Amino acid sequence: MKMIKSLRGMNDILSEDYERFTYFIDVATKVAQRYGFHFIETPLLEETALFKRSVGESSDIVGKEMYQFTDKGENDVCLRPEGTAGVVRAFIQKKLDRAGGIYRFFYHGAMFRYERPQKGRLRQFHQFGVESFGIESVYEDASMIMMVSDILNELSIGYKLQINSLGDNNCMPQYRDNLVKFVKNCEDEICSDCKRRLETNPIRVLDCKNEKCQELYKDAPKLINNLCDNCEDDFNKLKKILDNNGINYEIDTNLVRGLDYYSKTAFEFVSDNIGSQSAIAGGGRYDRLVEFLDGKATPAVGFAMGIERLMELIKMPEKKRDGYYIGAMDEETIELVLNLVQKKRKTHKVTTDYKAKNFKNHIKNADKANAKYFCMIGSNELESGEIKVKNLEDKTEEIFKVKEF
RNA sequence: GUGGGAUUAGCUCAGUUGGUUAGAGCACUGGUUUGUGGUGCCGGGUGUCGCGGGUUCGAAUCCCGUAUCCCACCCCA
Numbered sequence: 001m002k003m004i005k006s007l008r009g010m011n012d013i014l015s016e017d018y019e020r021f022t023y024f025i026d027v028a029t030k031v032a033q034r035y036g037f038h039f040i041e042t043p044l045l046e047e048t049a050l051f052k053r054s055v056g057e058s059s060d061i062v063g064k065e066m067y068q069f070t071d072k073g074e075n076d077v078c079l080r081p082e083g084t085a086g087v088v089r090a091f092i093q094k095k096l097d098r099a100g101g102i103y104r105f106f107y108h109g110a111m112f113r114y115e116r117p118q119k120g121r122l123r124q125f126h127q128f129g130v131e132s133f134g135i136e137s138v139y140e141d142a143s144m145i146m147m148v149s150d151i152l153n154e155l156s157i158g159y160k161l162q163i164n165s166l167g168d169n170n171c172m173p174q175y176r177d178n179l180v181k182f183v184k185n186c187e188d189e190i191c192s193d194c195k196r197r198l199e200t201n202p203i204r205v206l207d208c209k210n211e212k213c214q215e216l217y218k219d220a221p222k223l224i225n226n227l228c229d230n231c232e233d234d235f236n237k238l239k240k241i242l243d244n245n246g247i248n249y250e251i252d253t254n255l256v257r258g259l260d261y262y263s264k265t266a267f268e269f270v271s272d273n274i275g276s277q278s279a280i281a282g283g284g285r286y287d288r289l290v291e292f293l294d295g296k297a298t299p300a301v302g303f304a305m306g307i308e309r310l311m312e313l314i315k316m317p318e319k320k321r322d323g324y325y326i327g328a329m330d331e332e333t334i335e336l337v338l339n340l341v342q343k344k345r346k347t348h349k350v351t352t353d354y355k356a357k358n359f360k361n362h363i364k365n366a367d368k369a370n371a372k373y374f375c376m377i378g379s380n381e382l383e384s385g386e387i388k389v390k391n392l393e394d395k396t397e398e399i400f401k402v403k404e405f
Numbered sequence: 406g407u408g409g410g411a412u413u414a415g416c417u418c419a420g421u422u423g424g425u426u427a428g429a430g431c432a433c434u435g436g437u438u439u440g441u442g443g444u445g446c447c448g449g450g451u452g453u454c455g456c457g458g459g460u461u462c463g464a465a466u467c468c469c470g471u472a473u474c475c476c477a478c479c480c481c482a
Contacts, residue, residue, distance in 0.1 A: 003456095008473070055482055064406085065480070082482045113482085116406075119475070193479070209478075259482065276477065304482090329440080359440045367443055378440075392442075 009115070009123030011308075020311045021126075024155065025108055028128045028305075031151045032106040035143065037130050040105040042086035044112075048078040053293060054085040056259055067112045079112035083129045083304055084289070091133055092295035106130040108307070120277045120309035129283075129304035133290070136299040138234040141265040141285055142241040144303055148269055148281050149247055151305075156315040159269045159280065162252040163242075164224065165235040166284070168263040171228040176202055178221045186216050206254040222253045231264055238265060261289040265301065274309055281305035321393055323349030325366035328356045329378030337377050340405060366392065 006012060013021050029039075048068050055061050062068075067079035080086055087105055096103050108128040117123060130147070132140055145161065152159050167175060180202050183190065187198070191210045198205065208214065227235065242249055255266055266284035274280075283303025290298040324344055328337040334356060344350045351369040353362065359376060366374045375389045387405060390397045 005473075051482080061480075061482065065482090084482075111482095113480095115480075117474080118477085121481090196479095204480095257482085258480090275475095277481095279481085282481095358437095360438090360442080360444085363440095363442045364444090374442085376440075380440085388441095390441075395442090397441090 007123070009117035011122060011124070017311065020314050020316060021307065023316060024307055024310060024314060025128065027154050028108070028151050029106070031147060031154065032130055034150075035104070035130075035147050037104040037106040037132075040087055040090065040107050041109070042080075042083075042090050042107065044080055044110060045077050046080055046086055046089065048076040050085050050089055050293070051078055051081060054088070054259075054261070054289060055081075065114050067114055081113050082111055083107050083109070083127055084131060084286070084302055085293075087129075087131045087302075088289055088293055088295070088300070091131075091298075092290060092293055096133065097290055097296040097298050100134070102132075102134040104130070104132045118277055119275055120306065120312075122308060126307040127304045128307055129302060131300060131302035133298050133300045135301070136287075138237045138265065139241065141234075141267075141301050142238055142245075144283060144301055145242065145249075145267055146245060146247060148283070148303055148305070152269065152281070155310070155313070157271070157280070157310065157313045158273075159271055161247065161249040161267065161269055162255050163238065163249050163265070163267045164252055164255040165227055165231055165238075165264055166257060166262050166266050167223055167227050167231050168287070171226060171231055172223070172263070175221065175223050175226045178226070179203070179205075182220050183217070189216060201258050203256045204258060206256055224251065224253050234264055257284060261286050261292050263287050267303070269305075271309075271313060273313060277309060279306075280309050280313070319370060321370055321372035323351065323369075323371050324373045324375070324389075325351050325362070325369055325371035327353055327362035327365065327374075327376045329358065329362075329376055330382075331356050333377045333379070333382055336382070336402075340377075340402075344405075 048062075048066075051066060052062050061081070066081050069077065071077050087107060091097060091103065091105075106129065109126065110124050111127050112124055114123060115121065130144065132144065145163075149159075149161070166172060180198065183194070183198055183202070183205055187195065190198075190205070190213050191208065194205045194208050194210070194213050197208070205213065206217065206220070208217075224235070239249075239251075249267075252268075255268055257266055262284055264285040264287070267282065268279050269281040270278045271280050272278070281303055282305075283301070285299070285301040287299045288297075290296070290300060326337050326341050326344070328334040334354070337352060338354075341350050341352045349371075351365070351371060353365055357365075362376055363374060372392060373389050374392050375387050377387060381387045381402070385402050386399050387402055388397050388399055389405075
């Protein structure tokens with residue numbers, strides 16, 4: 001019979017990986033809560049229309065790169081490819097846009113994209129993200145960047161921060177036209193990918209990997225030099241806040257977003273240590289998305305980080321010995337041992353072995369289990385009613401009465 | 406979707422121009438030094454050589470297909 005394996009690009013997370021995984025979630029959760037964010041859980045499955053509308057019909061994304069299917073009720077549904085759309089939908093559905101005020105959410109969970117897998121790029125992967133609603137001020141953008149920085153610092157992950165401004169309705173469309181005009185002038189020389197981008201998503205020519213194209217675009221207009229007053233003002237403020245808080249960054253005029261609802265602040269944290277899929281966190285302002293999804297216009301900003309990519313970069317804190325190991329030396333003491341184990345488990349981590357073994361074997365087990373305290377029960381202990389408990393860290397021993405242990 | 410590399414023990418990997426019975430380290434496991442630790446010693450599974458075909462007297466080795474992983478591109482919400 002053929003062995004059943006997990007689907008392509010879908011991994012199990014266990015043992016060491018799981019420890020790293022939960023360690024990341026714990027740290028990120030703690031930091032997000034310090035910034036005043038609250039957990040939100042949204043469904044893994046949503047109506048396809050939600051993503052169609054938020055992402056737009058433009059590129060390959062819809063249909064080609066989403067897990068889309070018709071369910072038994074004939075609904076066109078989709079496994080969520082990202083977290084923002086669902087959170088925004090929930091925000092609108094709970095009428096928080098009408099209620100007014102400030103709402104800050106964080107989430108983490110599985111996302112699904114039907115792509116060809118690479119390292120740090122799976123079909124089922126996990127993201128941690130936050131979304132903030134109701135704040136127009138660029139200070140929120142800045143504090144979001146600082147939040148990511150805090151998380152990465154606590155995990156001892158090195159990074160580079162890149163920022164850019166995407167402009168808004170006033171300046172972006174005009175800039176796009178100018179860029180298209182510029183690129184059309186050298187259309188004969190650009191690569192075939194860029195020719196296609198010119199039609200589908202012109203801004204994306206800016207981060208083309210072809211060296212020849214980059215050479216051609218060297219003198220292309222830069223959005224950063226064509227921002228309207230409001231956008232420029234905010235971008236300057238952002239830089240100032242980051243400077244004031246000792247956050248290093250570089251301005252990457254080629255850092256772009258494909259989708260229409262993004263505006264103003266865009267940022268990305270990248271690592272040198274994980275190959276071409278180097279972005280470990282990305283975010284920005286999306287003041288238009290709530291309205292796109294039929295809510296009342298609400299300014300918003302958020303970010304998401306890919307947990308699998310971060311996992312290989314996390315430096316775990318040193319493991320400490322923890323809990324007890326209790327072993328039986330003779331057949332007749334096994335029952336007593338198991339009683340003590342159960343009693344102790346009300347308050348501590350306890351490992352044991354169901355077989356009577358000699359001292360060496362037990363202490364080996366204790367060591368493997370990374371126990372902090374070690375005790376053994378044999379005929380001697382049965383007679384005296386006393387047991388020795390050894391601290392495996394500092395090698396001291398203490399004697400307890402069995403009843404009081 | 407496009408191009409390239411890989412797949413042998415639980416893990417990391419050897420494996421001769423195709424030749425008889427398939428290798429190391431670690432891990433695992435049994436015994437043992439008869440009560441104080443990451444040991445020592447003796448022994449042991451370590452295996453459909455990714456899967457399916459083909460060539461051959463004979464395939465881990467050569468050929469074709471396929472799956473998965475890795476690398477780069479596309480895309481990146």
